[in-house]
Amino acid sequence: MTESLKGISGSMFAGKTELLLKEISRAEYGGKQVQVFKPAIDDRWGTISSIKSHSNGVHEAIVIQNSVDILDNLDPKTQLVAIEEIQFFDPEIVDVVQALLEADIRVVFAGLSQDFRGEPFGSMPELLSLCDEIEKPTAICTENIDGIPCGQPATKTQRIVNGQPANYNDPIVLIGAEQEYQARCVKHHKVPGKPNPKLKAHSK
Template sequence: MLYNEEVFKRKSEIGGSIEVICGSMFSGKTEELIRRINRARIAKLHVEIFSPVADTRYDKSALVSHNLNSIPSKAVDNAASILPLADDIQVVGIDEAQFFDDELPAVCTALANNGVRVIVAGLDMDFKGRPFGSMPQIMSIAESVTKLHAVCVKCGSAAMYSYRLVPDESKILLGEKESYEPRCRNCFKS
């Protein structure tokens, strides 16, 4: 798609912004990102979704939620790769933001400053309950932050932690229900 006056006009009309969707695994972050992108498509905005090449759990050409809802996306090697691919885009979705390099906050800022609505989804904490990747920086520069909660598998309370079930201390371990479960604060500690 070529950059044109109509796209520039729509970018100016909607203005740039950064929105963050965060929470634990199984909280519905990707599902919410897909919902917001679909609403932008209904509004006839030019959209594109990006995800890190490192996330190989589902599909390289589609963003897939745990509920198996999907939407086309582009896998990129690093955050800077997003900029040239978003030249004529009005709404950019970025999934699994915690896996991107430290340049992601600057990329999000550059896009927003250029009139793009940027919607970022990712884990806000790692399996040890510590801030994950560049998510804290992105949350601090965002116009809005939506924190989603899963359901604690131990007690049914709101879960904000991703508890790792397997004995692996690597910061990044791609996995699903065989490797992680959502837990509330009390069940995460115990």
């Protein structure tokens, strides 16, 4: 028997951690044993071993370097494994998740579906394809139009460097101050230097 897999996927500021914390609370209210893991790279909130949402929810978490460390740190009594910022893990995370499910452990993860370029992030495409359930919260576009925020649902993460949209060729991973990233709708997501999609004409 295998357990179910749930993914929470969206841009930054979409409330992914809040939803992950809700899953954890529900399981714990139901008497389930829960373990929470997050990659060492997620240092937005310092190096303390917990996960926090923007609305101040908090839960203890085990900070690990590699995805296999989840199996090494697994408590035999655990019934739910929650994984935060899963897009930062190495590709073996897919096998690790499947091993947990086969061991009859439910897995819920939260992750950024796309990087700042609007391209798939890490193992998210493969992980999402394995999910029994996917929740896709959106943020609110904060692009200013004549001093008023756009306000449309945001599915993209805009990276800002020195007050300007980051270039396509800038490195993907730069975790830091909140002001370096903003939620944007599709219309207001800007990636200078991004190649146009190459659509091949139908050849006969």
